[in-house]
């Protein structure tokens with residue numbers, strides 16, 4: 001199943017810079033691993049913000065919840081999720 005996930009990062013303003021850098025590095029590694037597995041299909045920055053729009057390709061709601069809740073930045077993000085299905089006018093044949 002495909003999901004559009006929008007994540008907005010809100011780190012506490014008093015978080016020490018080194019701690020923030022460590023969490024961001026862990027997040028990068030985790031997200032790149034999921035991208036290489038094909039589970040995190042797209043990752044786009046929303047211009048002018050500390051938000052991203054992502055497309056996840058996972059088995060079901062439970063797998064999405066497991067992956068997203070393990071994000072190192074999860075405690076510091078607002079997240080919205082929209083389930084996607086194929087558009088009848090789409091000419092693409094590389095996804096279901």
Ligand SMILES: O=C(O)C[C@H]1C=CC(=O)O1
Pocket residue numbers: 007009027028029031043050051052073
């Ligand atoms: O920067 C972000 O949008 C948050 C998060 C998503 C992937 C990643 O490396 O960081």
